[in-house]
Amino acid sequence: MRLIAIVFNSLNLLPPGSVRQLVGEFINTRKAEINFKAAEHNSRRMSALASEDTWEINARVRPEFTTGQVMAWEFIDGIRVVDLVNAVRTVNESYLDALSNRGYDLSKIAHHIYRNALNQIFRDGIYHADVSPAGLLVLPNNVIAYVDFVVVGRMTDDRLDNLRYFYGRILENKHDEAIEELLSSINPSPSINRVKLRRDLARVLDDYLDGFESPAGSAPRKAAHQTHLNLMQVVRKHRVVLPHDLSTYLTTMLTIESIVFELCPAFNVVAEQSAFFSRAASLDLTDALRPMQIYESLVEYSQEAQRVFSNLRKLQKSGQMIEISLRTLRIRLMQYGFWSILVSVCTYLAFRDEAIRQFQISVGLEPYWIPAAFVLFAIILLGRIWRQGKRLSAVDRSIITSSEISVRSFGRVR
Numbered sequence: 001m002r003l004i005a006i007v008f009n010s011l012n013l014l015p016p017g018s019v020r021q022l023v024g025e026f027i028n029t030r031k032a033e034i035n036f037k038a039a040e041h042n043s044r045r046m047s048a049l050a051s052e053d054t055w056e057i058n059a060r061v062r063p064e065f066t067t068g069q070v071m072a073w074e075f076i077d078g079i080r081v082v083d084l085v086n087a088v089r090t091v092n093e094s095y096l097d098a099l100s101n102r103g104y105d106l107s108k109i110a111h112h113i114y115r116n117a118l119n120q121i122f123r124d125g126i127y128h129a130d131v132s133p134a135g136l137l138v139l140p141n142n143v144i145a146y147v148d149f150v151v152v153g154r155m156t157d158d159r160l161d162n163l164r165y166f167y168g169r170i171l172e173n174k175h176d177e178a179i180e181e182l183l184s185s186i187n188p189s190p191s192i193n194r195v196k197l198r199r200d201l202a203r204v205l206d207d208y209l210d211g212f213e214s215p216a217g218s219a220p221r222k223a224a225h226q227t228h229l230n231l232m233q234v235v236r237k238h239r240v241v242l243p244h245d246l247s248t249y250l251t252t253m254l255t256i257e258s259i260v261f262e263l264c265p266a267f268n269v270v271a272e273q274s275a276f277f278s279r280a281a282s283l284d285l286t287d288a289l290r291p292m293q294i295y296e297s298l299v300e301y302s303q304e305a306q307r308v309f310s311n312l313r314k315l316q317k318s319g320q321m322i323e324i325s326l327r328t329l330r331i332r333l334m335q336y337g338f339w340s341i342l343v344s345v346c347t348y349l350a351f352r353d354e355a356i357r358q359f360q361i362s363v364g365l366e367p368y369w370i371p372a373a374f375v376l377f378a379i380i381l382l383g384r385i386w387r388q389g390k391r392l393s394a395v396d397r398s399i400i401t402s403s404e405i406s407v408r409s410f411g412r413v414r
Contacts, residue, residue, distance in 0.1 A: 078137030129153035
């Protein structure tokens with residue numbers, strides 16, 4: 001694969017370095033899949049994050065049976081989602097009716113799978129990145145059990161902010177702002193036609209909202225089911241290299257939505273996202289208004305303000321010191337200029353004044369000794385002027401002047 005990447009890069013079939021980057025990410029992912037210690041760590045962390053969730057259960061590792069070559073999980077007795085998908089595809093009504101009589105509801109199962117994914121991604125920042133119908137189990141009360149933690153995706157705070165803002169603008173039907181946010185995330189190269197890229201992305205997002213406003217089973221609705229796939233196809237068409245975390249996210253959501261739509265074709269992703277983000281904002285606001293949270297926030301803001309003002313004082317002091325240094329450099333430059341002019345005048349007089357000429361002869365010197373000394377002195381002064389001017393021009397005043405420090409904003413700007 002590395003050799004193939006070298007060939008692709010030499011032929012310039014894709015953006016420079018993109019194939020090598022993809023191969024490196026593939027190799028690292030495969031290494032992670034056989035790293036049982038990492039899988040155990042992922043299991044513990046995700047189990048702890050979902051400990052209070054009534055719709056999600058994560059299988060625990062059994063360390064007493066786990067070795068370097070064997071990973072042992074606790075046994076979970078449930079119904080495989082792949083069996084449900086096969087039953088829906090083959091219209092196995094007797095099997096589905098039997099499940100329904102036992103309290104299993106395909107609509108609720110789809111809802112819980114999707115809501116769990118949103119919680120893992122947008123609330124926990126770590127999610128199952130290798131989800132498949134065979135790796136999901138359904139327990140009584142339509143609880144979803146996860147049994148594979150080898151490949152997980154992780155979201156940084158910046159990436160989460162990007163995605164939250166992206167989906168927020170989509171749900172508000174502000175597609176231009178959503179596309180701008182997406183472009184800032186993927187950062188396409190200057191050689192890519194951004195006008196055509198924007199147009200293709202806008203078409204996908206328009207179909208997304210319009211499709212879920214159409215009846216279930218209609219052509220627009222089926223097209224909207226492929227939104228994440230369409231986004232990835234647009235990216236591939238324009239030869240944009242996606243960041244690894246964003247590529248993993250899109251692939252995971254494509255798989256999740258494929259499973260959900262198989263179980264419940266009428267599932268409305270847009271309505272579910274809107275309800276989820278509204279609920280998340282409500283929970284965050286409730287947490288922020290708790291007395292202890294308010295106290296902690298005030299303490300944090302106070303400490304942050306102290307750090308900001310301390311840094312501001314340091315910057316101002318640094319600016320003042322450099323201003324003094326600048327003044328000193330200018331004064332020295334003026335002094336060197338003055339002495340250069342004076343020496344030049346003396347050199348001219350030494351060459352033209354007869355009294356100085358007679359004085360040199362009377363003391364036994366050659367006629368041009370004193371003028372030559374003045375010329376040498378002038379050359380030394382010119383060298384000092386050049387050096388001082390170079391030092392003065394090397395000072396970047398754009399980062400240290402007090403007037404510029406005073407107008408800086410302390411707020412965060414998107």
